[in-house]
Amino acid sequence: MYAYIDGRLTFKNPAYVVVEAGGIGYHINISLNTYSALGDAERCKLYTWLHVKEDAHTLYGFADEGERRLFLHLISVSGIGPNTGRMILSSITPIEIQTAIVKADLPLIQRIKGLGAKTAQRLVLELQDKLKKEGADSLISMPQHNTVKDEALSALVMLGFAKQTAEKTIDQILKVTEGSLSVEQLIKQALKTL
Known part of the structure; x- marks a missing residue:
């Protein structure tokens, strides 16, 4: 529903930020990777994903489009919800996650809190071919000037x-x-x- 939110950063902590855009303050859950990328900026642009449940509408924000695309791949795997996806992105960098999945580095994946052996194997099984097919770092690096x-x-x-x-x-x-x-x-x- 929301592609991104660009506005004034009114509150920031490692778990979420509040971005004011158009007179509305958006509560956006973020990963530690995004928290680090924001730095001390007063304005920010976060690429968002809206999770809709019966009892809540929750916004998740990402420093760049590549991180959001990786997050969407992660939560497409059975047993991995948005909070676990955010935990994965907070534990190691997106590039390390992508490399670990492509190379089937199960020990590295299992070190992430909340991921057991079966979930790590499912991650590799379901995403390895997708990430290989798209090429190395395709989710992370976004071309600046498209031909x-x-x-x-x-x-x-x-x-x-x-x-x-x-x-x-x-x-x-x-x-x-x-x-x-x-x-x-x-x-x-x-x-x-x-």
Whole structure:
């Protein structure tokens, strides 16, 4: 529902912040990683995810889009809820989490409070292929200046195509068309080929 909230940071502690935007103070739960990233800033922009339950609507905030995407992957695993996802992001850095899952480093994952052997195995089993398919650090590093190729590749990966296969297809199309296509045209051509 909310992509991000940008406003004045009125309260900050390691568990949550209050961000005032448009005269409304938003209580946003954060990880220690986000807490560290905020530093002493008076203004902040947090990428958010809204968790809706029968008895509560809870906002979770992240310092960058990559951390939010990793969080969404984590909570998609059976047995891992938003609070456990936040605990994982607070225990080790997002890059370490992604590397541990891709390399199946079960001892490192099990050191995180609240994660036992079965949950660690489930994390690796359910996310390892997704993270490998998207490529190293794809969740963490976000391109600053997207080219037509980057945007098309990102869209194809989000649609479920393997990054390497999609990239080869895009490169072939760009050679033939000499880079004269828009993002939409490039994606359409790639979908016909894939």
